[in-house]
Amino acid sequence: MKITVLGSGTWGTALARMLSKNGHDVTLWSALPAEIERLSETRTHPNLPGMILPEEIRLTAGLETAVRGSELLLFAVPSVFIRATAARASVFASPEQYVVCVAKGLEKDSFLVMTDVILEEFAPHVTLRHPPVALSGPTHAEEVAADLPTTIVAASEDPETARLVQLTFSNDVMRVYTNSDVRGVELCGALKNIIALAAGVCDGAGGGDNAKAAIITRGAAEIARLGRAMGCDERTFYGLAGIGDLIVTATSRHSRNNRAGRLIGTGLSAAEAVKEVGMVVEGLNALPAAVGLARRLNVEMPITFAVQELVDGKASPSEMMLRLMRREYKEE
Numbered sequence: 001m002k003i004t005v006l007g008s009g010t011w012g013t014a015l016a017r018m019l020s021k022n023g024h025d026v027t028l029w030s031a032l033p034a035e036i037e038r039l040s041e042t043r044t045h046p047n048l049p050g051m052i053l054p055e056e057i058r059l060t061a062g063l064e065t066a067v068r069g070s071e072l073l074l075f076a077v078p079s080v081f082i083r084a085t086a087a088r089a090s091v092f093a094s095p096e097q098y099v100v101c102v103a104k105g106l107e108k109d110s111f112l113v114m115t116d117v118i119l120e121e122f123a124p125h126v127t128l129r130h131p132p133v134a135l136s137g138p139t140h141a142e143e144v145a146a147d148l149p150t151t152i153v154a155a156s157e158d159p160e161t162a163r164l165v166q167l168t169f170s171n172d173v174m175r176v177y178t179n180s181d182v183r184g185v186e187l188c189g190a191l192k193n194i195i196a197l198a199a200g201v202c203d204g205a206g207g208g209d210n211a212k213a214a215i216i217t218r219g220a221a222e223i224a225r226l227g228r229a230m231g232c233d234e235r236t237f238y239g240l241a242g243i244g245d246l247i248v249t250a251t252s253r254h255s256r257n258n259r260a261g262r263l264i265g266t267g268l269s270a271a272e273a274v275k276e277v278g279m280v281v282e283g284l285n286a287l288p289a290a291v292g293l294a295r296r297l298n299v300e301m302p303i304t305f306a307v308q309e310l311v312d313g314k315a316s317p318s319e320m321m322l323r324l325m326r327r328e329y330k331e332e
Helices: 010-021 033-042 063-067 079-090 114-122 141-145 159-169 182-204 209-229 234-238 240-251 256-265 270-277 282-297 302-311 317-325
Strands: 002-006 025-029 058-060 072-075 098-101 133-136 150-155 174-179
Touching (some): 002 010, 010 025, 010 072, 010 141, 010 159, 025 063, 063 079, 072 079, 098 114, 114 133, 114 182, 133 159, 150 159, 150 240, 159 174, 174 182, 182 209, 182 240, 182 256, 182 282, 182 317, 209 234, 209 302, 256 282, 282 302, 302 317
Parallel strands (some): 002 025, 002 072, 025 058, 072 098, 098 133
Antiparallel strands (some): 133 150
């Protein structure tokens, strides 16, 4: 299959390599010509040590060249750039193309999941014959780039489209499951990053393993509460896209969100933490929409709200933990 990966960050680059090794004809696009030039010269990514990009992968900063004629468009840019990238790509897209999104986020003002953002931008120019697929799960790019065993979920309203993506991405080290709950899968991908921030704050502030386990567990519960209010399938929140992705993001050394949270827990501001991490921290991007959705739907999300207060400078890490511990006592 002829595949274009839109976005040459760690995840897009790792997937481009994997898809090429699967025998697909892959083009990797970046909006930054300098980035493409560096990748072309070195065939390596600075944040994926030891990984070599196959020579078969074409690299380009030309969006029209990348999109036209491709059979599958894989959106791998950060969530805050999905709308702009989709708007630009839609002009060159065709109805027959498959669209897959691996960005994990909620749009700040609209509260839309990423596949809905893509559809909204495509609508004036092209009507896709296949509904978009959300590809999400416990998948750190560093491990995928090293061919370590990984599982992921392909979610689509159309089972045949989900199945095609499953077969396209699967191999001996990547096992893909299908799911029809697109919004649930995407909601998990966005909200687990916020809980991972909180788990990192706990680590940075010296809260201990007991507290971190509580944050992960109760965080999963509040994500599921919001999902139920949005009509999602509750089973999704306790599968790979839900608890699976939450565990790896809240505990792994590869997690940007966990690392940013640890830095905030030591006293850095959110902006200082992002600068130190040096890459996109999606939990901070998803936070305003998560809080907005919870308020709109009247859903109790104490950990999410505590992270927002911390990021806004309205509470210190110790105060955040104390407020959570002093909440009204109740049944689990």
